[in-house]
Amino acid sequence: MHAGRDDYLKVLNTNGIYSEVHEFENSPHSFCLFNPWFEPTIGYIDGFLKKFLSHDPVEVSQLFFKDPIKKATR
Known part of the structure; x- marks a missing residue:
């Protein structure tokens, strides 16, 4: 399942979103x-x-x- 993966990873990386890729050959x-x-x-x-x-x-x-959630202050 590789179709579009590189483009999608580029979007995730550009937006600072963590991801992992694991490949299974053949x-x-x-x-x-x-x-x-x-x-x-x-x-x-x-x-x-x-x-x-x-x-x-x-x-x-x-x-x-990249833009983490901020803790609410009371």
Whole structure:
């Protein structure tokens, strides 16, 4: 699944949005739905989501985004 990837990554990088790319050589277009690629794909997704969901949202925004969320002051 490479069609448009480079253009999309350019947009993400230009906007300071964190992303990851993992490649599986000799895989068909819909590889992520089938073995032997399904479980490694789920592992990459799980790891990526844990980076975002296991921390405070403000802390995550400061790590991964060019314009992080500011903590509200009272």
